[in-house]
Amino acid sequence: MLDILYIAMSEHSHKTPPPKSPLKDRHCMRLITWNMNSLRLRLPLLQRLAEEHSPDVICVQETKVPDPLFPKEALAELGFTHQLYKGMKSYNGVAILSRLPLRLREDTPRWCERDDCRHVAAFVETESGPVQIHNFYVPAGGDIPDPDENDKFAHKLSFVDEATQWFRQHPPTRSILVGDLNIAPFENDVWSHKQLLKIVSHTPAETSRLQDWCHAGFQDAMRHQTPEPEKLYTWWSYRNRDWKKSNRGRRLDHIWLTADILPCLQNITVLKEARDWERPSDHVPVMADILL
Known part of the structure; x- marks a missing residue:
């Protein structure tokens, strides 16, 4: 079984701040x-993201880098001195990069009895106490939406079923679940509901399962802020030469919050401009501000 690696870089010393009001x-x-579709290839884009938006925590999917080659020093130079990552060569891989202290959650499952680096979880230390973050990269599922004909699709359905059951058995509190879940659950999470009903990522077998998973302790924070029927996308295929003009998007990337911290949500922004950056990912970052 692959190990999850944790790096905590030393930070510059500083004076102890004065006591703070718990609310003010x-x-x-x-x-x-953000599904970066290769962390090392798009490291300059992550640097740009950090400089323009100053995130405290970045959850990355599809890092596509084995642990010995993870660019921990370069990321520490960007201020992410706390790093949790689990990766493999050429495929999959997840990471949590943080300016705040991290503590690994060690009891997470070996999903579908595979070591394919699709989940990492941590407790992030905040001023109001630890908050749990789950970072997922759900299997894409191939092209044929039939589990009997397509092992990849069967794997995807099994993965979501296992995750749903696990969270039902481990009810989350003060928790955030993010990642590329590779399913667009609602009609207006895709450019054409009718045309995509038989396309992997929007089939009823997937969308019903994803909603069951979300209901196992979470609420869909993106749709809480931007309710249906407004269109909401985070992914545009490389096949579309002019992605803005065609706008054939899907919402494959998600942010879920437990009910106890949903009221702390201040804002969620889909950073569409990143789709026009040089050598972009086909996914764009999704940013949440949460008062903790």
């Missing part, structure tokens, strides 16, 4: 989730 001076934690 609560910190608004800025969290970003």
